Amino acid sequence: MADNAVNVTLTIDGVPVTVPKGTLLVEAAKTVKQEIPVYCYHPKLGPAGLCRVCLVDIEGMPKLQIACNTPAADGMVVHTRNDKVDAGRAMILELLLVNHPLDCPICDKGGECDLQDYAMAYGRGSSDLVDPKTRKPKGVDLGPTIVLDEERCVVCQRCVRFDDIIADERQLVLKDRGVRDIIATSTGDPYRHNFTGNVTELCPVGALTSKTYRFKSRPWDLQRTQTTCTQCAVGCQMFSDVRYGVPLRTMSVEHDAISDGWLCDRGRYNIGFYDSAERIVQPLYRRNGTFVQIGWDDAFTLWGKALREALRARGPEAVGAIGGGRLTNEEAYLLQHLTRAVGSANLDWRAGLARQATPGAKGGTLAALDRAQAIVTIGEPLRERAPVLWLRILKAVRRGARLIAAATPAEAAAQCAGLAPIALVWDGVDPALGAAYDGAFAGFAEVATFIASEQGNARGAEAMGMLPAFGPGYAAVAPGRGTRAMLEDARAGRLRVLSILGANPAAYAPNAAAEALDALEFTVVSELFMTETAARATLVLPARGPLEKSGTTLNLTGDLLPLHASLQAPEGTLADLEMLIGLAQQLDVELPSAEDLERAVIAHAAKLPTGFGLGDARFDDGPSVAPPPHVHRTIFDGAGTAAHDPRLTSLRALEVGV
Amino acid sequence: MPVTKVLTDGIGEVDLRDLAVYRARGGYRQWERAVRELQPADVLAAAETSGLRGRGGAGFPTGRKWSFLPTDKHVRYLVCNCDEAEPGTFKDHMLLEEAPHLVLEGILLGAYGIACHHAFIYIRGEFKRGYEIFVRALEEARQAGLVGSNVFGSGFDIEVTAHRGAGAYICGEETGLLNSLEGKRGEPRLKPPFPAIEGLYGAPTVVNNVETLAYLVPILEKGANWFASVGTERSKGYKIVSVSGHVQKPGNYEIALGTTVREIIEIAGGLRPGRRLMAVQPGGGSSACIFEEHLDLPYDYESMAKAGSMLGSGAFVVFDDTTDFVAAAYNMVRFFAHESCGQCTPCREGGHWIETVLARLVRGEGIEGDDAMMLRVAGTITGLNLCALGDSIEPFLKSVLVRFPDAFKARIPSAAPASAVAS
16 A cells, blocks of 8 residues: 555454554554553553553564554554463553552542453453562652552553643652652642642542542442533533532543543532532521521512512612523523513623623634644633633644733734634633734634633523623623623612622622622522622522533533533522522513523524624623732632632632632 | 774773874874765765674664664764663773773764764763763863864864763663653653654664774774674674673673684683583673583674574673572562663563562572462563563573572472481
8 A cells, every 4th residue: 555545454353444544553443342451551641651551462573562552554463362462461460460559448449440450351360479569658648639559550650641741730750760669749849730630530540549539439339420510611521420419529521522531620629519518508588687597488579579679669770680600501591581571681690800701703613722823812821710721722732833922912913923723712801902812813814712701601691691782692682781880880779689690799899899789779699608799688599509400501612511410409409590480480470481491592502693802892891990910719709619618728729819 | 713902902001091192093083084085974884884783782783773864854863872781791881981082983973974963972870980081081072173063174063962871771771861861761762763763852863882883983994894804794893792700800802703602701711710611691681691502602693692692782791600590690680670660560560579589589488489480470571561671681580590490499498408408
């Protein structure tokens, strides 16, 4: 076959296989469903040739070859199982167990361990070892998230390579040599960055374990549900693993289109709040300055009465609603539906610093980001704001893309001269800055824009019409008042009743917001915890968290993603959807049927309005407050939870930078 | 066949570290001739015609190694491997300390032969004195205009950097060396890609042994055919053999390849009176032993391979009948286990396991089956390792275990001869 052939044809275990030239045997074998065991090889990390367990026999080659670093070649005849392969592989497994502590009964990995599985499948079942095993440190506190058992380590260096290749951190290294070698941080400092939890999943054995999950469960006791992470706008797919009603861990899902199989530590570990004693589990009504517990019936009656009275006395301008970025699309849609049904256009999802979440038709897909030749970041560091998106950008940089964080839009444009396609990633905070970049790149041919907004479902809230100037599907409507204007109206006495569902505006510009909230006649806040905003409410409604409800969200690239409840919510709480249904009964507003709601969400989520730019003027809702230098708080405010999760207090990524 | 003096000519007689002395004896004349009169291709042709093979251990034809370099890449490097650490080898050490200008001239010729402008010499960490001597010689040569830009007005620029290692045997493996030279952990790289395609700092790189490069000087001086006329059919020219062990005059001896094993022992003064030869390890710690029946074999690459061993780096260790082969095997395996970088499974775990068993045997606490277990493990891991280090565990151990099984059985308490137990 000619040298420039695109495909090669070989035989694996007697089955002819045609694969693209350059395909490694370990991958080629998967196409004929032949499992080749691996420890060090990982599709995202590439071959390392360390563990030597992926041995195969290639006809014409005297020695066994490693499938992880041997490209398929035309006419190659490969045997993944024969006596020679089995003998070599059994020896590798015997050697891996020579100094392994065999403490499977107390190992977190037991039941999902590649060493157990391959030892069973390919091992001898016995060993000639009579001498003592080497001893190494166990229970090594590697950093805030990870504990390392050096004795269990098979030195595959997946963790070291993840730190180097994927996370660009280079903290973990292999120290010392020979049988004494150990995994450690190069400096001896604690292992901490935004992606440490991934090494526990990459670790094929029980060497690297999460502090949050250590000694908590056996894999077979976990009930697994696939859902979407709502901690930021990326929308990583993840498994929620729950045991006896307690969320014990989240795991990444192999999902190349969105998360590329990674999770950030915030998404992974921010689950401890669900069973926190501080959760609000009963509606709270402020009477004579203090909260008293009331029932749901009373809560709905009070909420409905307050709205009806305000509408009757002052008209629809006197009521408004804030929320959506932390709600599901269905909830956001119903919130705007209800608000508009009573004649008000005072609604907004924006409770923090971000002003805009949708780039409209100019928005790019994550696949487009992978193809970009230049990636321009605008605003907040993405490593914190959209961590897994940052990993994707690093991947593009490894592939050769230029990463640009310039001082001015013009400078960025100059650095991009001649490059295409280009990706602009904006934090959505400063409209003037966004618009300046939009203008500077107007002349470029292929520009995809991305807005890494601060709340998980910010784009979904916009698509569902939680904006003063746009109805569902970005339909232009007679504009109402946005968050800033509503708070102003509240201070001026024009706004009387405000319903805030899953938002914490008092966390920003605290004094002004507090003043506004205090001036309101009636404030309803749905929340999991007593946030700054909830503390100023007239009525606090205990809400459910993202693992406790089902629905959909829309991520920053406009992918409609499912939330599947994996957790039984505490008694006394309701999902915002149920709250809105209860309120609709009070107000006599007809809500769409479940089927109509689903159809509406799908239709509106799919709409990509043309003519939207970064920092679009139509999103303007008043003079901009200068954002503080670091707005991490806005991210961690995402679920309103971080501050309440004691497991997270030691993570650098969760330090509040306001 | 007598000892020949080619590279060793003048060593021990005059001070070759002195640039003036070296030049008075014709030093750097080949370097001058190369840059002024020859093309790099001429040097490559000389290397190929001479039949010179790598003297570091693998014996790969030098000219062919150079020819693997891609022609379309202009940045390329020559690295001189002076991380000599193979047990029993001490020839590069001597050349570095005694004839630093010869080593440098060899590097310069090699660099010219592959048309590279920056050469490196990676010197074993323990060779502090040799490093200092070499750096002094390099400085002297630089002062004299032999190294630097536009040497001899030829327009050819050459820079040479001396780098001292930190004392790891594995950094003598060429890709481990490159990693170490780049400031990384000294562990071999996964191949392919090979250094000729992607070596130092990602550029095409040739790694040659000190002795290999040094032979370029006499090859250019006396002609490739002169070198090729000596030796056997596929093992051409001369070799410095580091003879040690149970001989009366251990040391470095330069011989023509093809000199018999017996002659080499005689050159080194023969055995001590009344002693009987038990084994010879002819090619360093990684090689299997040969025995009495091999004494008349010519010492060349092919004959040593045919005898089940290898010529390797020319470390020639003689064992007489006072040898404790269990202790010798332990010593050898302990070395490899200690020097294993630990990145690949068979070498890391296999070496250590066998070392542990041998240590127990040395203590006289052997158990039935130790020998079979060692042969099984050492034999199976050979060929499964990422680099050649792990494959070096088996040869010596197996050769003495098979030849002298009783020495090992005697370390099993219950199997010890009754007389030994009684006394």
